[in-house]
Amino acid sequence: MPANNNFITFVVDGQLFGVPATEVMELTRFHELTRVPLAPPAVAGLINLRGQVVTAVDMRRRLELRPRPEGQQPMNVVLRREDVLVSLLVDQVGEVIALDDSTFEPVPDTLRGIARELVRGIHKLPCRLLLLLDPSKVIAGLAVGPRRQSLANPAV
């Protein structure tokens, strides 16, 4: 099986998701977060990953799911995209699995909401479904545009 068909799986709010293993730099335990004021809600904050500052995205909030229960620490799935590091905060990291097209299906019409935008397709695993996330879309929607440049001049 070629390596590029490997997927890192993780669980967010009971649902199994996967991202291509080639996009994942590493999986780490929880790091202390520094909150970023004015950032979009899905940006949980910044973490220190061995001296690099990494933006952490709370996947529960990104997928517009229920907030993580108090006291439950998320795990980091760190993605490297064109030298930019982004960490996805997930509930639990699963195994690395190899998949091929035989189990793949495009996004069903019944999938609603934000997930529909972020999910590339679905793999039918023997016992559960794996939603294949498009990392670029997960990240793209978050970039902060020029905003609120001047209070004195709100019309601009």
Next chain:
Amino acid sequence: MEQMEEILVDFLVEAGENLDRLDQDLVRLEQSPDDKKIIGNVFRALHTIKGSSGFFAFKRLEKVAHAGESLLGKIRDGKLTLNADMVTTLLTTLDRLREIVRGVEGAKAEPGGDDAGLISALHALAEGKTVEVAKRGAPVAPPALTPPARVTAPAPASANLDSFLRDFLAESHENLDALDRAFVSLEQTPADRAQLSNVFRTLHTLKGSSGFFGFGRLEKVAHAAESLLGKLRTGELQLNGAMTTTLLETVDGIRETLKHIELTGQESAKDFSATIGVLNQLAEGKALTAPAVEKKVATVAPTPNPLTPALSPAGGEGEKAQAAPASQPSAAGSTVRVDVALLDKLMNLVGELVLARNRLLPFAVNHENAAFTSATQRLDGITTELQERVMKTRMQPINHVWSKFPRLVRDLSTQCGKQVNLVMEGTDTELDRTLLDAIKDPLTHLVRNCVDHGIESPDARVAAGKPAAGRLLLRAYHESGLVVIEISDDGAGINLTRVRQKAVEKGFLKSEDAARLTDRQATDLIFLPGFSTAESTTSVSGRGVGMDVVKTNVESSGGSIELSTVLGAGTTLRLKIPLTLAIVPALFVGCGGERFAIAQTSLLELVRLDPSQNESRIEDVSGAPVCRLRGKLLPLVFLKRELQLEPRAGDCQSPAPAQPVTIVVLQSEGHRFGLVVDEVHDTEEIVVKPVGALLKGIPAFAGATILGNGSVALILDIAGLAVMSGVAAKLRERQPVADAPAPLVANPDEKSLLLFHMGGVEHMAILLDLVTRLEKFPRTRIERSGGREVLQYDGGIMPLVRVADFVEGCRATVDSADTLDVVVHHAKQQAVGLVVGQIKDIVTATLRVTDAPRQRGLLGSTVVNDQITGVLDVPAILRAAHLEDATPKLMPIIAAKN
């Protein structure tokens, strides 16, 4: 193979450097055509290029360089005098060479092309003929300043031979070193046969290899030395001091020749005949006569490096190599070329080390173990020094950028038909190479601008009573942790009236607003996108980056740019650039439970306001919080409000009069304001890390850093905060007050003020000078005409202006009283009635322009009887009333800037 690639890369780097140097030298030479030293430099640089090109079999390069060299040779020998045509042709030659070198860089082989025209022009000039020099019409684009690209070259045809040559050179150097040692030891034990045999063999090898490579002179001198050694080995002669000296000098001579071969692939013109003569004499057993030794000492000893004149500068080191005494070993011995990426990586690692050190230090303080504490202190010291040294490796003199300018200025001024003397001061001022890269383009643009727009044509200059040649001064110096770069010309200056007109034409602002702008503000217009006063775009300007981009580039490197201009006398641009971006001292503040870093460059002072003291409290100027700092008003920005941090009980979410507050007084890009925070922590050196693309759009943050405890803290962007909070915009609007043309505030002396109260704002004032009369009118006298309120007054019709409608923060008055207090003001011949709330008093007060944010309808505020009092801007109110358009003054500018 790999060696070959390295040689080629070195050649390309060196050729590039030589060409850049030639540019400068030729331009300098034009100023002082008789400077033998420069002519020599130029000649040698061209010669080196020729030699190396020959070595690599780059025929085009070789031929062009050769033709240039011949011309220069004649100039050097005084057979020809350098003239402008020659300089132009030589510069064209350089461009051609550069083009070919770039071709080699890209394609790894010499690009095709015909140089016959150029070569024949060079030859014709060398023969003393005049040549029709084509005006250099197409301006030479500033060379794309690419760092020496790593080139992987296919082996030239001669690759095998070249690698032999390289082996030969390496081996010979080793042999020569061995010879040095052997001769010295032989002097102690002259009869050591084994040693003598070694030396003999070594020289013999050298002779043989030289013969193989066709280095005839080397071969001969080695042969002569070998003969002498042969006799010494057989015991026919006894080694003496004179022999040792001569042999050592022979070794030196051979070494120099080898270096020359290394650089150029050719044997130097060094003539060994004198040495050979001495060697032969010694071999024949003749004792050297004293004069001969004397003579030898005179000719050889003072210049242990007799080949220096024929050697090219070792490249790379520019000025330094030139300035280095000839007796020093070549620069290659003391410097190493390092990949910039490696330095960057090193810098990152040092940054990490600093952070790790910061984490460790607290442990040492709390630790009882003395050994641990002292080890930590040692680590601390070493880390600090390492950090400084590594920073130093990244520093480069600004000359790296400036060195292109003499050529640029010459080409541009020729093309524009102008005369410009470029003066550069502080060329060795150093700054971080990242920043150097960042300011390269802006600086180039500014220099272009100065030549194209700043300096007038010679005729115009003479007519204006100035010398025909303009002066362009580049100055760089260090000032309080910043590098200041000034670009000033003594040209026409910027016509600010024209700038104002242009701004109106382009729709940036209305004509009356434009007239109100201070000169300082008008100069700021130049930095707006799409703004140019040039009547027509020339081939020089009108392309590339505009001033707005210059400003953006400079500011994105943490720098700032200022422009001052005097019409008819010239323009000065001042760039302030931080020394380095990587590690900065910062102050940590706390707000809403978070820690934020503020770069100390923008920090002015820390102030704690205790409301229990009467004179220090937060006051409200129509919704804008301010405080008084030593009698001046300081606009306040609440960090918690700006960052939308949730309020906690007792926090200063809004100006709570009872709470003491901590204010960090900041200055950024000319905006001074107070940042209200919860608490102030310590200062620390921080390593700036990018916040990542995701968060770039938040203007409040300049980056992030990692604290001693390993957590991440955000670095506040002071300029961004100023813009976000509106302080910047308000200050911008305020500025006209500073030197408004109206008689109002032009004079900071004492003025009489009429005080009144008005809806919503308690303390208002109008300058008594503007008041003709004070009247009370019964409400019933108000009539309506042409859609506005009027009164019959003094035999005419007087329009009424309800001031409250035009002053920001005032509520429109509801006439409750039966009479209106009206201030009659004469605008030109027309009487106007200003309806004010309630007239209170007339006072004399020192009218000072304050730092309070400017509000619509107000000139500013002043302190009267310990009350902050807004002073009406009557002309603005009248304009607004007549136009029925109360758009804030510089709104379009702000829009455009954002």
